[in-house]
Amino acid sequence: MKSLTTTLASLALAGTFSTAHAADLVVGGKNFTEQQILATMTSQYLEGLGHDVDTRAGMGSAVLRQAQENGQIDLYWEYTGTSLINYNDISERLDPEETYARVKELDAEKGLVWLAPSEANNTYALAMRVDDAEERGILSLSDLAESINDGEELSFALNAEFYARDDGWRPLQEAYDFQVGRPDISRMDTGLVYQALRDGQVEVGLVFATDGRIPAFDFHVLEDDQGFFPAYALTPVVRQDTLDELPELEEQMNALSALLDDETMAALNARVDVDRETIERIAEGFLEENGLL
The missing domain is CATH 3.40.190.10 (Periplasmic binding protein-like II)
Incomplete structure (x- = not known):
């Protein structure tokens, strides 16, 4: 058969x-x-x-x-x-x-x-709500790392694939020299990441750079100033x-x-x-x- x-x-x-x-x-x-x-x-x-x-x-x-x-x-x-x-x-x-x-x-x-x-x-990216990013002074991934290392508490929404990928969340933290504890990370479907970020349930979310919900939901994509993400x-x-x-x-x-x-x-x-x-x-x-x- x-x-x-x-x-x-x-x-x-x-x-x-x-x-x-x-x-x-x-x-x-x-x-x-x-x-x-x-x-x-x-x-x-x-x-x-x-x-x-x-x-x-x-x-x-x-x-x-x-x-x-x-x-x-x-x-x-x-x-x-x-x-x-x-x-x-x-x-x-x-x-x-x-x-x-x-x-x-x-x-x-x-x-x-x-x-x-x-x-x-259309690469991976991390994004924040525009008003929140501006208020916190976080416009790039280096800014994000600095804020975390200075003790600022931020919550993250990531999809399960990126969290587990060999070129995903763990090496990103290594490249930018910061560490986020597991309690501050929510793993969810990609579509739910956008909703959680929009609704203020998290401060930072994983997005795709050309997704239409970025401008529609007024997100700021953090600049990958060290060129971590593949083109x-x-x-x-x-x-x-x-x-x-x-x-x-x-x-x-x-x-x-x-x-x-x-x-x-x-x-x-x-x-x-x-x-x-x-x-x-x-x-x-x-x-x-x-x-x-």
Whole structure:
């Protein structure tokens, strides 16, 4: 029965991609808000430029990457840190420029081309409520460490994964030379972290840098002034054989990438997650506002 199930799953996956190259471009996307916005926006943008586009959004990260390597997806937006750590098994700590250069080199061997990175970096971060951060004078992680070492009591909300990761909470404390006792740490689902921080149940929470709830809930992201967190620069990645057939894609996608930064992505994400606007409408409006549609 197990082999039959596996066979059926394989056939279902094959069916998902059976008409993938009926269009001249297949644009992929992962299964969370930011990626769904980008997949829709990219498809609308490229269709406006005359490309025939097939959109395959809502995929898991590993499945999407495999589909691109196998030629079933031509183009999607990936994060430099994800490729470095998850796809290429590099644990070495690199700065943003080194991270980009390394994944560009390693993925070129797999027939994938990293185009120009955007200024959007969807990495881990710690955040506080703006008024609280300003009142306490805590604007960076070094400020946070200094306050804790001076005896200020602060409570933290972290998701369970970050708390336990080898590159997570423990090494962060080591890097910035501070220590928080277990009673001051609450472990919870990521979504609950944002609520707990917003509602004043904790002073500091773990967030993702481009999450739309950061501006919506008036959070201040503490500057990672010692560069502890890996870079997750949002970047269009295209197959080399696709780029050989459509060389204009490089200039076209780089123009879109140049418009994206943390603040822009957070605002777009918030319009979906907080304001409940449709992704199609948000993507179209952004392209029109920037003269790309």
